[in-house]
Amino acid sequence: MSGSRQLRVLIADDHPIVRSGLRLVLEREHDLLVAAEAADGREAVESMDREPAEVAILDIGMPGFNGIEAAAQILRRHPSTGVIVLSMHSDESYVLRALRAGARGYVLKESAESELIAAIRSVAAGRSYFSPKVARLLQQEHVRQIRRSGASDTYDLLTERERQVLQLVVEGNSNKEIAAELFLSVYTVETHRKNILQKLKLHGAADLILYAVRKGMLA
Amino acid sequence: MESKIRVLLSWSLGGLVLLAAVAGIAALAIFERVRAGEHQLRATVLDRTRQLERIRGGVYVSGLLAESYFNAADTDTLERLHAFKQDTMQAAAEYGDPNLRGEVIAWWRLIDFMADLSTARNKRGLDAYFHGQIDERRKTVLRISAETTSALARESERGEADIGALYGRSRTMLGGAIVLVVVLGAAAAIVTARRLARLENDARALSAQLLRAQEQERRAIARELHDDVGQMLSGLLLEPSNVRRVSEIAERAIDSVRRLALALRPSMLDDLGLVAALEWQAREVGNRAGLEVEVEAAESAGELPEAQRICIFRVAQEALRNCARHARATHVHVALDRAAARVSLRVEDDGKGFQPARSKGLGLLGMEERVAQLGGRLRIDSHPGRGTTLIAELPV
Numbered sequence: 140m141s142g143s144r145q146l147r148v149l150i151a152d153d154h155p156i157v158r159s160g161l162r163l164v165l166e167r168e169h170d171l172l173v174a175a176e177a178a179d180g181r182e183a184v185e186s187m188d189r190e191p192a193e194v195a196i197l198d199i200g201m202p203g204f205n206g207i208e209a210a211a212q213i214l215r216r217h218p219s220t221g222v223i224v225l226s227m228h229s230d231e232s233y234v235l236r237a238l239r240a241g242a243r244g245y246v247l248k249e250s251a252e253s254e255l256i257a258a259i260r261s262v263a264a265g266r267s268y269f270s271p272k273v274a275r276l277l278q279q280e281h282v283r284q285i286r287r288s289g290a291s292d293t294y295d296l297l298t299e300r301e302r303q304v305l306q307l308v309v310e311g312n313s314n315k316e317i318a319a320e321l322f323l324s325v326y327t328v329e330t331h332r333k334n335i336l337q338k339l340k341l342h343g344a345a346d347l348i349l350y351a352v353r354k355g356m357l358a
Numbered sequence: 359m360e361s362k363i364r365v366l367l368s369w370s371l372g373g374l375v376l377l378a379a380v381a382g383i384a385a386l387a388i389f390e391r392v393r394a395g396e397h398q399l400r401a402t403v404l405d406r407t408r409q410l411e412r413i414r415g416g417v418y419v420s421g422l423l424a425e426s427y428f429n430a431a432d433t434d435t436l437e438r439l440h441a442f443k444q445d446t447m448q449a450a451a452e453y454g455d456p457n458l459r460g461e462v463i464a465w466w467r468l469i470d471f472m473a474d475l476s477t478a479r480n481k482r483g484l485d486a487y488f489h490g491q492i493d494e495r496r497k498t499v500l501r502i503s504a505e506t507t508s509a510l511a512r513e514s515e516r517g518e519a520d521i522g523a524l525y526g527r528s529r530t531m532l533g534g535a536i537v538l539v540v541v542l543g544a545a546a547a548i549v550t551a552r553r554l555a556r557l558e559n560d561a562r563a564l565s566a567q568l569l570r571a572q573e574q575e576r577r578a579i580a581r582e583l584h585d586d587v588g589q590m591l592s593g594l595l596l597e598p599s600n601v602r603r604v605s606e607i608a609e610r611a612i613d614s615v616r617r618l619a620l621a622l623r624p625s626m627l628d629d630l631g632l633v634a635a636l637e638w639q640a641r642e643v644g645n646r647a648g649l650e651v652e653v654e655a656a657e658s659a660g661e662l663p664e665a666q667r668i669c670i671f672r673v674a675q676e677a678l679r680n681c682a683r684h685a686r687a688t689h690v691h692v693a694l695d696r697a698a699a700r701v702s703l704r705v706e707d708d709g710k711g712f713q714p715a716r717s718k719g720l721g722l723l724g725m726e727e728r729v730a731q732l733g734g735r736l737r738i739d740s741h742p743g744r745g746t747t748l749i750a751e752l753p754v
Contacts, residue, residue, distance in 0.1 A: 228626075231638075236630050280641070
């Protein structure tokens, strides 16, 4: 069996019809295996404890224990899991909270199935993935906000090198990988990261990724 | 309906006050009559006491006189005996008690008899010393007896006057109290009736507004469902084989349904919590009205029970709507603050302001109602030209 080389995927959604639809789509791909299904957040967390999957696809609006809480718990216990939030909401509030919970992928339910497949492969490889529509909406929102508040775009404050580092960070590279790519020391990369957060007035990795999506640096 | 209740309430409260007044006045009248009766009684008793004293004194003194006349018969003593006889007989007649009168008559028969006897015997004169002694003692006894009697009467009269003054003071106090009760009662009745009428007006206006709003909302939803979602789904039926067209239409239909659902109740409130929902609402209003809306809230501040969460969200929604519609503001600041046992929402704008006491819209009444239902307080601080600050505080 080539089962060991397949990507194991967990599907959590409270609607059985959505779960079976997703299973159908995923199992058409030979390198994907639906390892488990869950009907709510608690079941998803328990299922991951029993038989861990590399990628967890979580719906947000599930009864009791929702997808965002589930994402946070799964990542606390299995930090290397690639979590994709599958949602019908393209609003920034949802995206930001999904990112804060540690999700690396955000896919709209209305999007084409190819997007979900691409998202699974991206997060399994340690990168981020956002539905193009989400990215587009967040960019528009960002532009509107800047225009409305009349503030200058903080992106202009970044140096060329800092922009390079930012791009590599949001693409999912570790400090070590970035250092190798740019011929810098790991220490220098860390300093760049700190300065970037300070200049952009951001507080952590989740904010940074949301920022990148807004700036159109991803997807 | 409304005026009927007001009239009923006014009459019943007014009647109550009137009743209190009548009862008070009646109490005063009874008081007065009792006092008059008591006075009369005391006067009668005093009068009778005096008559008795007259008889008693007369009998006593005449006894002494008779004794002395028996020893030394002189015309002076006899004359005085006669005066006493007249006086005591008159007092006994006035007093009216037949026994007493009979005794007095019997007494004077005895005295008269003794006096006759002494004149007939014409006894030898007593010795001067003895005579003088009797005379002295008799005078003393008489003086003391008279003094005692008049002192008694004076004392009694003084007591009477004291009681009268006390009665007077009590009457004044009681009268004052009644007047006070009547005035306060009337004032309370007026205030209550007015307040009730206003509350009733507010409640009716609010419920009418709610009904209207509900109907409008239903109409809007029905229209959107029919015109938008219905048309799109019909479109699906027309070209079921065109896969690209079908997925395009389905996408649009999903969008419409989501928009509708969000307008009814933002899913963030359930999925992501209060703070996320406030941020979303702020962005929505900001985009629609071209406002800069800033939300300042720790994620944990929004961790509230369902009822409080919805209340805060709806109040913030209405406040932001007001900012967009009426305030002509450019900046709005929304802050959610959580202390140990309460949560407070503050919405502050830099718009044109208004006079909350004068022009309180139905939106504000609705907010007040929501907050009051959870035992909270809504404060609005606004002056024309100086922006508006709304603070809603709820116990948690």
